[in-house]
Amino acid sequence: MSSVSLVRLDPTGADRADLIAFLTGEEFPFHVRRTIARADAEAAVDAGAYRDDEHDTSWLEHDELGRVGIVRLEDLADPVPLFDLRIAGRFRGQGLGVPALRATTDHVFRTLPEVTRFEGQTREDNVAMRRVFVRAGWVKEAHYREGWPVEGGRPVASVGYGVLRRDWETGTTTPVPWDDDER
Ligand SMILES: CC(C)(COP(=O)(O)OP(=O)(O)OC[C@H]1O[C@@H](n2cnc3c(N)ncnc32)[C@H](O)[C@@H]1OP(=O)(O)O)[C@@H](O)C(=O)NCCC(=O)NCCS
Numbered sequence: 717m718s719s720v721s722l723v724r725l726d727p728t729g730a731d732r733a734d735l736i737a738f739l740t741g742e743e744f745p746f747h748v749r750r751t752i753a754r755a756d757a758e759a760a761v762d763a764g765a766y767r768d769d770e771h772d773t774s775w776l777e778h779d780e781l782g783r784v785g786i787v788r789l790e791d792l793a794d795p796v797p798l799f800d801l802r803i804a805g806r807f808r809g810q811g812l813g814v815p816a817l818r819a820t821t822d823h824v825f826r827t828l829p830e831v832t833r834f835e836g837q838t839r840e841d842n843v844a845m846r847r848v849f850v851r852a853g854w855v856k857e858a859h860y861r862e863g864w865p866v867e868g869g870r871p872v873a874s875v876g877y878g879v880l881r882r883d884w885e886t887g888t889t890t891p892v893p894w895d896d897d898e899r
Contacts (some may be wrong), residue, residue, distance in 0.1 A: 722774035722787065722814040727766035736761060737774070738786060739760035742805055746842040748865075759819045769793050774823070776803065776816050784812055785822050797824060798835050801845075813848035821852065825884050832881045836851055839864045847879040853884075 723835070725731035739757040760766070766773040770793050776785040785803035799820055803812055816867055823835050836854070838845040858876035865871050883890055 719779045720784065720812060720819045722819055723773045723777050724822050725766075727773055728743065729763050731775075732761060735786070738802075738804070742802070745809075746839050746845065757821075759856060776812075776819070778812065779813075781807065785816065786811070787816065789820075789824065792828075795830065796833050796835055797828070798837070801836075809844070814851045817852040817854070819847050821846075821854075821879055821884060825881050826828075830897075833878055834881075835878045837874055837876045841893060842861060846865065846875060851877075851890055853887075854879045855883075855889060855892060863871065880891050 725735060729734050733781075736754065736757045739752045739761075740754050744752075746810045765771060766788060771788055771790055771794060773786055773788040775783050776787055783804075784807040785801070787802070790798040791802060799819065802817060803816060821834060822885045824831055835857075836849065838849070840846075840859075855875040856875060858874075859876045860874040860876070862871040863874035880890060882888075
């Protein structure tokens, strides 16, 4: 059983160079921007996009493989945070997605006591991420048809998932009440 943990990084200090190298050295086919130019990465990091009142970022560290990716928490000033999880290309497809998302979920509920739910979104064709959500005990809550613009192509759906603190605490999965006729 592989183990992944979060190690908080210092985006404008000790970890700046490694973070920028990660962001600019990888491809992210299911993000709005597939590649990130160095100048854009530097500007975002220096503007606080990876750590400020709304954001915090950690390395994803595997007990045998070492650093396998990053996770950025977003909307931290709101009661319901979001996240952006990025595993390095050479470590994708090896079963690290679920332990990475579980570690992220544990981290959020353990360190942010006021957070009662945690959300994530991905595009419909990111099959690996959608499987990771479900395998990690998250519940699909939305399917926004044509909600994700694609440059030079037809928009795809944006799919939203959530996990409740009470489900995380009890190890249960509360389904969404989809039937509008049920009273
Ligand atoms: C999305 C991501 C986190 C998934 O993690 P991963 O470690 O690559 O995925 P896993 O190896 O754990 O695979 C999870 C499931 O998806 C399947 N899968 C993996 N890669 C796949 C692919 N390219 N196409 C289809 N299915 C795939 C696996 O078979 C597995 O299915 P199973 O649970 O039925 O066995 C990772 O690929 C990644 O960081 N990608 C780039 C960034 C990104 O898209 N992040 C999501 C933003 S929300």
